[in-house]
Amino acid sequence: MTDDTxxxxxxxxxxxxxxxxxxxxxxxxxRLADVAPDFADQLVDYAFGDVYSxxxxxxxxxxxxxxxxxxxxxxxxxxxxxxxxxxxxxGITRTEVIEILSQMAIYGGFPAGVRALMAAxxxxxxxxxxxxxxxxxxxx
Amino acid sequence: MTDDTxxxxxxxxxxxxxxxxxxxxxxxxxRLADVAPDFADQLVDYAFGDVYSxxxxxxxxxxxxxxxxxxxxxxxxxxxxxxxxxxxxxGITRTEVIEILSQMAIYGGFPAGVRALMAAxxxxxxxxxxxxxxxxxxxx
Amino acid sequence: MTDDTxxxxxxxxxxxxxxxxxxxxxxxxxRLADVAPDFADQLVDYAFGDVYSxxxxxxxxxxxxxxxxxxxxxxxxxxxxxxxxxxxxxGITRTEVIEILSQMAIYGGFPAGVRALMAAxxxxxxxxxxxxxxxxxxxx
Amino acid sequence: MTDDTxxxxxxxxxxxxxxxxxxxxxxxxxRLADVAPDFADQLVDYAFGDVYSxxxxxxxxxxxxxxxxxxxxxxxxxxxxxxxxxxxxxGITRTEVIEILSQMAIYGGFPAGVRALMAAxxxxxxxxxxxxxxxxxxxx
Amino acid sequence: MTDDTxxxxxxxxxxxxxxxxxxxxxxxxxRLADVAPDFADQLVDYAFGDVYSxxxxxxxxxxxxxxxxxxxxxxxxxxxxxxxxxxxxxGITRTEVIEILSQMAIYGGFPAGVRALMAAxxxxxxxxxxxxxxxxxxxx
Amino acid sequence: MTDDTxxxxxxxxxxxxxxxxxxxxxxxxxRLADVAPDFADQLVDYAFGDVYSxxxxxxxxxxxxxxxxxxxxxxxxxxxxxxxxxxxxxGITRTEVIEILSQMAIYGGFPAGVRALMAAxxxxxxxxxxxxxxxxxxxx
Numbered sequence: 001m002t003d004d005t006x007x008x009x010x011x012x013x014x015x016x017x018x019x020x021x022x023x024x025x026x027x028x029x030x031r032l033a034d035v036a037p038d039f040a041d042q043l044v045d046y047a048f049g050d051v052y053s054x055x056x057x058x059x060x061x062x063x064x065x066x067x068x069x070x071x072x073x074x075x076x077x078x079x080x081x082x083x084x085x086x087x088x089x090x091g092i093t094r095t096e097v098i099e100i101l102s103q104m105a106i107y108g109g110f111p112a113g114v115r116a117l118m119a120a121x122x123x124x125x126x127x128x129x130x131x132x133x134x135x136x137x138x139x140x
Numbered sequence: 141m142t143d144d145t146x147x148x149x150x151x152x153x154x155x156x157x158x159x160x161x162x163x164x165x166x167x168x169x170x171r172l173a174d175v176a177p178d179f180a181d182q183l184v185d186y187a188f189g190d191v192y193s194x195x196x197x198x199x200x201x202x203x204x205x206x207x208x209x210x211x212x213x214x215x216x217x218x219x220x221x222x223x224x225x226x227x228x229x230x231g232i233t234r235t236e237v238i239e240i241l242s243q244m245a246i247y248g249g250f251p252a253g254v255r256a257l258m259a260a261x262x263x264x265x266x267x268x269x270x271x272x273x274x275x276x277x278x279x280x
Numbered sequence: 281m282t283d284d285t286x287x288x289x290x291x292x293x294x295x296x297x298x299x300x301x302x303x304x305x306x307x308x309x310x311r312l313a314d315v316a317p318d319f320a321d322q323l324v325d326y327a328f329g330d331v332y333s334x335x336x337x338x339x340x341x342x343x344x345x346x347x348x349x350x351x352x353x354x355x356x357x358x359x360x361x362x363x364x365x366x367x368x369x370x371g372i373t374r375t376e377v378i379e380i381l382s383q384m385a386i387y388g389g390f391p392a393g394v395r396a397l398m399a400a401x402x403x404x405x406x407x408x409x410x411x412x413x414x415x416x417x418x419x420x
Numbered sequence: 421m422t423d424d425t426x427x428x429x430x431x432x433x434x435x436x437x438x439x440x441x442x443x444x445x446x447x448x449x450x451r452l453a454d455v456a457p458d459f460a461d462q463l464v465d466y467a468f469g470d471v472y473s474x475x476x477x478x479x480x481x482x483x484x485x486x487x488x489x490x491x492x493x494x495x496x497x498x499x500x501x502x503x504x505x506x507x508x509x510x511g512i513t514r515t516e517v518i519e520i521l522s523q524m525a526i527y528g529g530f531p532a533g534v535r536a537l538m539a540a541x542x543x544x545x546x547x548x549x550x551x552x553x554x555x556x557x558x559x560x
Numbered sequence: 561m562t563d564d565t566x567x568x569x570x571x572x573x574x575x576x577x578x579x580x581x582x583x584x585x586x587x588x589x590x591r592l593a594d595v596a597p598d599f600a601d602q603l604v605d606y607a608f609g610d611v612y613s614x615x616x617x618x619x620x621x622x623x624x625x626x627x628x629x630x631x632x633x634x635x636x637x638x639x640x641x642x643x644x645x646x647x648x649x650x651g652i653t654r655t656e657v658i659e660i661l662s663q664m665a666i667y668g669g670f671p672a673g674v675r676a677l678m679a680a681x682x683x684x685x686x687x688x689x690x691x692x693x694x695x696x697x698x699x700x
Numbered sequence: 701m702t703d704d705t706x707x708x709x710x711x712x713x714x715x716x717x718x719x720x721x722x723x724x725x726x727x728x729x730x731r732l733a734d735v736a737p738d739f740a741d742q743l744v745d746y747a748f749g750d751v752y753s754x755x756x757x758x759x760x761x762x763x764x765x766x767x768x769x770x771x772x773x774x775x776x777x778x779x780x781x782x783x784x785x786x787x788x789x790x791g792i793t794r795t796e797v798i799e800i801l802s803q804m805a806i807y808g809g810f811p812a813g814v815r816a817l818m819a820a821x822x823x824x825x826x827x828x829x830x831x832x833x834x835x836x837x838x839x840x
Contacts, residue, residue: 380481387486
């Protein structure tokens, strides 16, 4: 297939990353690239070029699955917070995020569920503070 | 609230269990009840009476989350197989199951993803064999 | 059973929570309730209304089991610290806490054991500092 | 200290192993020793010579902690089954075993709790079958 | 880069897979491809085309790392057994395999270490039985 | 064996600890000994007196295995950082550390791999800052 070169895979990866995570996507990857640039590229190409961009599962379902998986694991707080932002970004509601994370207490244990919800609270608070700050600047 | 007695919670739990897992729901619980009957009741009441029956997240989303969480954990094969059946039961397709489990390799590691997919294959094969058996009996 | 309504389950849950964790119990739950109030209630009702309040295992045994489980998991530091306080609260000694956590290095690995003991040290230090502070105020 | 030589540590380890696990202790270790004899010795010396034989925590508490830790981990079935036998051996009741394992569902997740209880059922059944078989031989 | 197309990545992946796992490599992948063919390709391309084939770490070091990681995880027995074969295949000795797995008991817990060593024993026994069988056929 | 007394095991443990971790070894142990002195001794005696000092696996291989196991576990950041320093200390290069940790994303999941690499970056930065500080003092 002519168009299935690495460059295309790269472009698809970057487009899909942006689609899910907006400007925050590249920022997070940049920090990783600082220590392991090749790995950062490979991760983006694999996750977003090969997996998230596949047909067969809609975007909402993919992001629900990721929130659930990260919450169940119970030890991936930075990644969970990043994906909570991503979930809100693609239209999953705060209530839905809370329901997904709460449900994972059944599978990963209540402590994992509690930690996931606390991470959600941090993300919600950060977003609200940012919005408040923006509004204050607009008023000035 | 008058109707929020334990009996109603019980009824809601049993109805929701059946909704997700059909006749297999009670069968699995019966085996657990053989060794720990109170725990079996508490599990069903909590998971299906308190969590799965809540508004705020649709049934499809709840089952996707559970498949993802169990696959990411990577050590819950019997429960994963049970929920793969449940997912198919409520209308999630085989392709979607495969996409969800494959995606979890990103978060729980490739070995966890591979084991989840192998569990899915076993469930699909069991269902196909059962269907073939039924068809043979119909022909006879 | 007339008295087995949700309200009674709730009351039993709150009484048992207080029994194990004293005033700290409600404080921790309040923070969780800030983001997920229904889940916070369900967690307390399940853990303390259904499980910890059951006959068949004494309170000391239940708290030993919890310290051990959390230490073995190795990723539940906030919950472990909360339960170390709970354990001391119901009469388990500091030496016993250290022995339980040390033993878990066998099962969850030495890093998990070390992290659990470091968490215990933080709790002991917090308690000692609080006691010192109280004594200073009494002297004044 | 004159008596704290490796030989004494070894003897203490073997005595403590037998105290907890009876004749099954050496059998399990023998299988491990078949592939990694030095590791088998080191494991017994560490676990039973250094840890289980320490003062500061009673035998009942140590075995409760171990059942809980293994159940919470959720992936250590052979070791959990071995320790369920050990727990019964030192006087912990079947009801207590069930309560401990059920409680761990809170911390390690319900699937881990269910798998632990199923492992307990297997051990109970094995013991009962063995007793039935013995009784049959006595009758003959 | 002209030669960095997907086809070349594919070829590099297949060559590296064969280098580490010999004929067993393709066999294992074939079973996975039966349920999830795209994922099977992506896994091979990522693991062997992107990672194992990179410069910067020698083959012996890569395989030691993999044995250690899988043993520490403690729930990836099929993958661990596959990589024990791979390790022997590239010249790591049985003694070295045993030392690596034993050492992981420090980090993943003794039960994980024991299970890893039992998996090694199964692989060694399978290889020995196969060799005995071959010798018998040669004699005939 | 005359020389296999506890004292010799102790000496071997301390020598091996220093060999791998230099002066940082005793410092880390001292903090643990502050809360659990016997456990701190037992850990050092087991890990460094019994395991790391064994023949059958070279020092480089042992440290690679440990980095890999800790990275795959994904929840042992303090221990991983300590061992990254240890690895550099015995001659493993920064590039090799990055390759080992990146490879573990395959087995423990990408989030575990990312967290391990971020921990490596912290260690590298701490070392560089310390070197810069030393150079500044030399210049003064």
